[in-house]
Amino acid sequence: MYKKMNSINDLHALAQLTNGFRKSNKTIGLVPTMGALHEGHLSLVDQALQETDETIVTIFVNPSQFAAGEDLDQYPRTLEADLEKLAEVGAQHVFVPTADLVYPPGFSTSITPPQVAARLEGEFRPTHFSGVATVVLKLFNMTRADVAFFGQKDYQQVCVLRAMTADLNVNVQMRVCPIVREADGLALSSRNRYLDADQRKTALVLYQTLQHTRDLITGGLNDGFEIVTEMRQMLIDGGVDNIDYAVVANPQTLETADFIDGPVVALVAAHVGKTRLIDNLMIQ
Amino acid sequence: MYKKMNSINDLHALAQLTNGFRKSNKTIGLVPTMGALHEGHLSLVDQALQETDETIVTIFVNPSQFAAGEDLDQYPRTLEADLEKLAEVGAQHVFVPTADLVYPPGFSTSITPPQVAARLEGEFRPTHFSGVATVVLKLFNMTRADVAFFGQKDYQQVCVLRAMTADLNVNVQMRVCPIVREADGLALSSRNRYLDADQRKTALVLYQTLQHTRDLITGGLNDGFEIVTEMRQMLIDGGVDNIDYAVVANPQTLETADFIDGPVVALVAAHVGKTRLIDNLMIQ
Numbered sequence: 001m002y003k004k005m006n007s008i009n010d011l012h013a014l015a016q017l018t019n020g021f022r023k024s025n026k027t028i029g030l031v032p033t034m035g036a037l038h039e040g041h042l043s044l045v046d047q048a049l050q051e052t053d054e055t056i057v058t059i060f061v062n063p064s065q066f067a068a069g070e071d072l073d074q075y076p077r078t079l080e081a082d083l084e085k086l087a088e089v090g091a092q093h094v095f096v097p098t099a100d101l102v103y104p105p106g107f108s109t110s111i112t113p114p115q116v117a118a119r120l121e122g123e124f125r126p127t128h129f130s131g132v133a134t135v136v137l138k139l140f141n142m143t144r145a146d147v148a149f150f151g152q153k154d155y156q157q158v159c160v161l162r163a164m165t166a167d168l169n170v171n172v173q174m175r176v177c178p179i180v181r182e183a184d185g186l187a188l189s190s191r192n193r194y195l196d197a198d199q200r201k202t203a204l205v206l207y208q209t210l211q212h213t214r215d216l217i218t219g220g221l222n223d224g225f226e227i228v229t230e231m232r233q234m235l236i237d238g239g240v241d242n243i244d245y246a247v248v249a250n251p252q253t254l255e256t257a258d259f260i261d262g263p264v265v266a267l268v269a270a271h272v273g274k275t276r277l278i279d280n281l282m283i284q
Numbered sequence: 285m286y287k288k289m290n291s292i293n294d295l296h297a298l299a300q301l302t303n304g305f306r307k308s309n310k311t312i313g314l315v316p317t318m319g320a321l322h323e324g325h326l327s328l329v330d331q332a333l334q335e336t337d338e339t340i341v342t343i344f345v346n347p348s349q350f351a352a353g354e355d356l357d358q359y360p361r362t363l364e365a366d367l368e369k370l371a372e373v374g375a376q377h378v379f380v381p382t383a384d385l386v387y388p389p390g391f392s393t394s395i396t397p398p399q400v401a402a403r404l405e406g407e408f409r410p411t412h413f414s415g416v417a418t419v420v421l422k423l424f425n426m427t428r429a430d431v432a433f434f435g436q437k438d439y440q441q442v443c444v445l446r447a448m449t450a451d452l453n454v455n456v457q458m459r460v461c462p463i464v465r466e467a468d469g470l471a472l473s474s475r476n477r478y479l480d481a482d483q484r485k486t487a488l489v490l491y492q493t494l495q496h497t498r499d500l501i502t503g504g505l506n507d508g509f510e511i512v513t514e515m516r517q518m519l520i521d522g523g524v525d526n527i528d529y530a531v532v533a534n535p536q537t538l539e540t541a542d543f544i545d546g547p548v549v550a551l552v553a554a555h556v557g558k559t560r561l562i563d564n565l566m567i568q
Contacts, residue, residue, distance in 0.1 A: 011453075022306070023309055025307060025383070077326050097329035106399075106447075107451050108398040108399040108451065109395065109396065109397060109398045109417075109447065109448045109451035109452055110395075111393065111394075111395060111396070112393065112394045112395070112396050113393060114392040114393045115390075133393070134452075137452055137473070138452055138453045141452060141453035141454055141455055142453045144455060163390075163393065164393050165391065167393035168393055168418075168421055168422055168425060168427045169295075169422045170425055171350045171425055171428060224537040
């Protein structure tokens with residue numbers, strides 16, 4: 001039997017709940033998701049349950065972070081299964097707003113995201129991080145979160161949100177949890193379910209490329225251009241259909257590294273069939 | 285003898301103070317100012333002291349809401365006199381940050397303000413409200429304000445901030461306090477001190493025009509074009525050097541009214557010499 005989970009659909013009920021937490025000095029943990037939950041999301045919920053008094057999971061497929069032609073309509077919506085999984089891990093509160101609740105008629109304010117949003121994903125999805133930053137700030141405020149939990153899988157998203165919260169003096173602590181992978185190394189993603197069996201095998205080359213990149217760098221290779229050339233070749237040989245980017249970069253600014261003399265993060269974004277996959281690896 | 289006032293200059297001290305208030309469930313009132321305080325500002329402080337447990341006044345001349353060629357450098361800075369006035373009215377806490385504290389190196393996030401920012405002031409000062417919205421959101425977060433107090437003098441600013449807080453689900457209640465005027469009707473403004481004796485007399489025509497506009501409308505005139513034509517003529521006859529706008533508008537959206545059949549707000553912005561003055565009047 002699952003513990004009883006509190007499901008909230010309107011802002012008034014959410015405000016009443018969180019005002020109560022505030023008055024009794026309980027800390028509020030937020031796990032913002034777009035649903036289609038997998039073990040990666042659940043690891044964030046686990047962490048929130050450990051670190052905070054009250055954990056609020058939000059499920060909202062945010063239209064404003066998808067551009068025209070992206071997979072907003074196809075994005076998997078599995079609410080019943082999501083709620084079951086959340087109850088199973090002991091999530092206390094789940095907030096599932098409609099788009100009208102988040103963006104009522106007349107809504108017209110947005111966040112112009114910090115500089116780090118312009119690179120990588122920003123080049124291929126120029127409006128994406130404005131949508132992410134705006135909805136995350138709204139969710140922070142709606143839930144009155146003290147601590148918010150994000151996956152390292154969306155590495156640049158974490159950089160953008162860290163800079164946004166610092167720049168706007170937002171009173172929310174950010175926690176970043178490790179990427180959860182399948183046994184064969186594929187990073188968990190709600191989009192993995194788009195892959196057929198062959199594509200699923202091809203998709204492994206993203207993480208293999210990141211591991212190879214780490215081995216090259218820890219083995220002493222420090223020429224950024226040489227490393228990136230090898231990354232791209234490995235992705236192409238592995239059968240990806242298109243590479244958006246494959247880079248080694250400064251872990252804070254995401255500026256690409258010409259010469260590697262400190263910690264870097266390797267990041268890849270590539271298409272397998274019609275599915276766009278991303279992955280990354282910190283290299284000390 | 286004045287009550288002891290707590291003067292704060294760094295974010296860490298401010299956070300400690302406001303965290304303490306939060307823990308003891310005290311409400312925090314914010315009065316954000318650019319200094320050069322007059323009775324209008326002090327009426328906001330009075331209101332905050334009445335409505336909230338702890339009143340924080342901020343003094344910060346925000347560079348990002350001034351455009352090149354505006355009066356940032358000339359803007360009056362009268363910190364000693366400001367602190368004296370605040371102590372006199374019993375303000376509990378005053379926060380006076382430096383520009384580096386508000387905008388540290390690397391700062392690069394901003395608010396794209398809501399639609400209502402595009403009209404009137406937005407046409408003449410296109411970057412102004414982005415600067416205002418960004419700094420006010422930062423001050424809300426820095427001070428953990430529950431209630432914030434603004435003057436109706438900056439009518440459009442209030443509309444912008446109301447829409448911004450609603451759009452971003454900001455947990456701050458906005459209070460708007462009436463315009464404070466000199467005995468002869470001139471709205472108090474830190475910029476009035478730019479006026480010489482003759483200009484000071486000329487400046488009276490702004491409020492006289494608003495009063496005349498009210499009399500026209502309450503007398504039955506409902507043709508927006510006719511009213512605005514008369515407003516402009518009166519300002520010109522009164523000797524202003526340039527009119528930025530003179531309108532009657534919807535009090536929420538600030539859309540100009542062609543035909544008046546409900547409450548409106550009359551707003552004027554005009555230059556007297558080099559000094560740009562604004563004023564407004566609600567007409568039921």
